[in-house]
Amino acid sequence: MTRIAIIIGSTRPVRSGEAVAGWVHDLAAKRGDADYELVDLKDYDLPHLDESLPAASGVYEHGHTRAWSERIDSFDGFVFVTPEYNSSTSGVLKNAIDFLYAEWADKAAGFVGYGVDGGVRAAEHLRQMLGRVKVADVPAQVALSLFTDFEEMTLFKPAARHEDAVTMMLDQVVSWSEALRPLRA
């Protein structure tokens, strides 16, 4: 079965990302077309990039890198759930991406952003950086507004219409993840 990671892009103690990713996971789990797993960066506790060699070498000296590598390598595609911080994605997510290379390559990714303008600038920056590690970014995107999809900008209450956007984004992530399989073989 195709395996898709839903990656929580925030590690703040009080974060909206967990509720947003949980909502995406609940919708995804009903589809039956792939195995969807939540991946929480908090579980990996990665320091600022501390490997001596570039990730493209595939040579990792630290246990935390090997654990992260093994988990990401096990997936065929990704959904990045990203907050917008200062017009970009979170530093912790950028750092986690920088740790690896081949584990991301020739896989598909979709984006769920949240922020005052739906996290669109964060997702755009992610598209740019993921292109560098050979990720195929699907066009469908979910953009959640802090004003209309959260109460008092913190309690997640998504408008019903976003469910269709999630469906479209997941349709594309699954089909592209499967189409790219020969390149990963």
Ligand SMILES: Cc1cc2nc3c(=O)[nH]c(=O)nc-3n(C[C@H](O)[C@H](O)[C@H](O)COP(=O)(O)O)c2cc1C
């Ligand atoms: C350091 C920081 C910078 C932020 N900058 C932006 C921004 O540039 N644009 C925006 O729409 N929201 C911005 N926000 C608001 C966050 O998108 C919002 O608080 C979001 O819920 C944070 O996600 P999290 O709770 O999952 O960490 C910023 C929040 C933080 C903590």
